[in-house]
Amino acid sequence: MRIFISTSKYCFKYPLENVTNGGKTTLAKNLQKHLPNCSIISQDDFFKPESEIDIDENGFLQYDVLEALNMEKMMSAISCWMENPGHSAGPAALESAQRVPILIIEGFLLFNYKPLDTIWNRSYFLTVPYEECKRRRSTRVYEPPDPPGYFDGHVWPMYLKHRQEMSTITWEIVYLDGTRSEEDLLSQVYEDVKQELEKQIAL
Numbered sequence: 001m002r003i004f005i006s007t008s009k010y011c012f013k014y015p016l017e018n019v020t021n022g023g024k025t026t027l028a029k030n031l032q033k034h035l036p037n038c039s040i041i042s043q044d045d046f047f048k049p050e051s052e053i054d055i056d057e058n059g060f061l062q063y064d065v066l067e068a069l070n071m072e073k074m075m076s077a078i079s080c081w082m083e084n085p086g087h088s089a090g091p092a093a094l095e096s097a098q099r100v101p102i103l104i105i106e107g108f109l110l111f112n113y114k115p116l117d118t119i120w121n122r123s124y125f126l127t128v129p130y131e132e133c134k135r136r137r138s139t140r141v142y143e144p145p146d147p148p149g150y151f152d153g154h155v156w157p158m159y160l161k162h163r164q165e166m167s168t169i170t171w172e173i174v175y176l177d178g179t180r181s182e183e184d185l186l187s188q189v190y191e192d193v194k195q196e197l198e199k200q201i202a203l
């Protein structure tokens with residue numbers, strides 16, 4: 001997850017990322033309930049249609065790679081928000097930290113996409129161990145649904161590859177333990193965002 005707090009002076013953007021089923025959508029929505037002028041852009045809304053997804057030699061659709069996503073379209077959505085951040089924030093609203101527009105970008109492949117590198121206030125990465133991730137994934141139904149062997153044959157290996165690529169990142173990422181309760185995760189990130197907001201407002 002990445003969070004971006006916005007407008008020319010007060011710009012707050014927060015990316016939130018994790019392994020699949022780490023709980024980023026849940027956390028982003030919980031945060032939105034507590035941040036009065038907060039928008040969310042979800043990377044999952046930018047998957048290409050199935051007909052454009054590559055298939056590997058095992059017959060697995062290659063969904064867990066950047067090429068499966070229309071990232072240009074996602075960048076346009078981010079630019080659009082930045083040009084007109086939040087919906088109700090006029091100049092007076094910016095005097096109150098409560099009304100500062102905030103953008104959360106949540107996705108499973110954000111940190112190795114170069115055009116997104118520079119624009120964030122805070123970056124978060126939710127981690128969940130293999131067994132728990134596999135268990136949570138087995139309770140979900142995607143469209144198309146995961147075929148047998150998909151988690152071990154595609155999803156997890158792609159996640160490990162992505163984590164490997166992240167080892168070259170130089171900016172700070174806050175790692176969050178995705179096995180903690182929803183409430184614990186919310187309160188940790190909410191406090192962090194509040195502090196960042198206060199810092200920015202004081203500048």
Ligand SMILES: Nc1ncnc2c1ncn2[C@@H]1O[C@H](COP(=O)(O)OP(=O)(O)OP(=O)(O)O)[C@@H](O)[C@H]1O
Nearest residue numbers: 018020021022023024025026027136178180181182
């Ligand atoms: N803190 C938590 N503890 C236990 N289960 C959780 C927690 N947060 C989310 N979940 C559960 O894990 C599953 C995935 O949650 P969520 O959709 O938020 O994850 P995601 O990372 O956005 O998944 P996706 O890979 O589909 O993008 C859901 O069934 C959700 O109820």
Ligand SMILES: NC(=O)c1ccc[n+]([C@@H]2O[C@H](CO)[C@@H](O)[C@H]2O)c1
Nearest residue numbers: 020044047063064108142143144155
């Ligand atoms: N949203 C989709 O079109 C789609 C289709 C098939 C699989 N997925 C999965 O979504 C996860 C990210 O949230 C990835 O692990 C994809 O495998 C999404």
